[in-house]
Amino acid sequence: MDKPTNPRRTRIQREKRELILEAALEVFAQHGFRGATIDQIAEAAGMSKPNLLYYFKSKEAIFVTLIDRLMEAWLAPLREMDAEGDPVTEVRSYIRRKIEMARDFPRESRLFANEILQGAPRTLPLLEGELKELVDEKAKIIRDWMRQGKLRQADPHHFIFAIWATTQHYADFDVQVRAVLGPDKGGEGRFEDAARFLEGLFLG
Amino acid sequence: MDKPTNPRRTRIQREKRELILEAALEVFAQHGFRGATIDQIAEAAGMSKPNLLYYFKSKEAIFVTLIDRLMEAWLAPLREMDAEGDPVTEVRSYIRRKIEMARDFPRESRLFANEILQGAPRTLPLLEGELKELVDEKAKIIRDWMRQGKLRQADPHHFIFAIWATTQHYADFDVQVRAVLGPDKGGEGRFEDAARFLEGLFLG
DNA sequence: GCAATTTTTGACCGTTTGGACAAACGTTAA
C-alpha cells in the first residue's frame, strides 16, 4: 500500500498523477480550494472518484502537491536576475518573464492568488523563509543598481512588489481587464501592450 | 412576509441586516463565496441560522447585496478624478485614496478580488457596462494630460490598471507583503512607504 | 391589557461533500 506516495512509482502512476494534477489545477484555479470538489477533479481527469483517491490520499494532498510545484516555477524568474548583468536589461527581462507567465500560466497565477487571499494557510512558512530570503537578496542588488544611477531611485522591496502586482494582475484579473478593454483592445495583443507599458513604467 | 426584502424596513431589520452584512464581509473575504457557510456568518453575527435567513432569503442574496454596495465605494475614487484639476495632484490624490482603501478596507478589496478571480460570475455585466464607461472616460482625460506633457506618456488604460494592481496588492496580498518585509519593515508604516513609492513610480 | 405583528428558535429535510472499503478487474511472470 501507499505506493502512490512512495517515490518509487510505475509508469501508470506517474501518468495518472500528472493527469490528476492538470485537472486539479484547472478546477482549483476556478473555484478555489473549498469551492472545488473531488468529483469535479475526477471528472475533469476522466476517472472515478475512488480511482482518483487511489493516487492521492486526499483533496488536500493534491492541493499541496500543486502548490509545491508551483512555487519553484514561481520564484525561478526572480532567481535568474543576475547581479553581474546590465541593470536595465535584467529588470526588463524579469518583467518580460513575469508577463509571459501571466499569459501562459494564468491558472497557476490564480491558484497562487487564491492561496494568498485565504491567508496563505499552507504556504506562510515558505513565504517567511525562502521567499523573504530571495527577495531580500535581490532587493540588495537592485538597491546597488539604483545607487549607481542605473535605475531610478526607489524602495527596492516595493519595486519588486509593484512588478509582481502589475504582471500578475493580467492573469488574476483577466476578466476585468478584458471587460474594460473591450473586444477590440482586449484581444490577443493585450499582453504585448502591457509588457511595453510596464517597461516604460519601471524603466522609463 | 417578505418584509426584509421590502424597502420599507423597521429599525430592527435595518440594524440586523447591517450586522449580517458586516459578519458576511468578514467570512466571505476570508473563505470566498463557496468556502463560506451560512452557519459561520450567522455565528459571526451572533444569531441562529434560521434567524439570519429571516433577514436574507439566501446566501446568494447576502453576497449580491455586499457586492452591490462595494461597487459604489470602489468606483468613487476614480469618479472623483477631475479633468479640470491639476494632473499631478489629481493622480496623486487618486493613488492616495486607493492606498487608503487598501489599508482601511482590506476585506472589501479581498471580497472583490475573490469575485474577479472566480470569473466575475455576478459582476461581469457591471464590469462591461458601468466600469468600462468610467474607465474609458477617465482614460481620455489622462491621455489629454499626457499629450499636454503634464504626465509621462503611456497607455492610459494600462496606467489605470497599474494603479489598481499596485494599490490593491497591499490589501489582497497583505500576508505575503508582511511575510517578505518582516516584522521590522512590515509594521504600521508599510502603507505610507507604499504610497510614497507609488507616487514616485507613477509621477516621478 | 390585549391582540396583531414581528422576531427568534429547535427540529427537520434533501443534497452534496470528502473519504472508506471490499470486491472485481487487469496484468504479469513463474
Next chain:
DNA sequence: TTAACGTTTGTCCAAACGGTCAAAAATTGC
C-alpha cells in the same frame, strides 16, 4: 494455470451543507 500485484469501480457512510417550517417568544399599536 495460477498466484501475486497493480488498478478500477459500486456502494456506502457520516458530516456538513443550504434552506424550510411551525411554533414559541418578543415587540408593537391600540
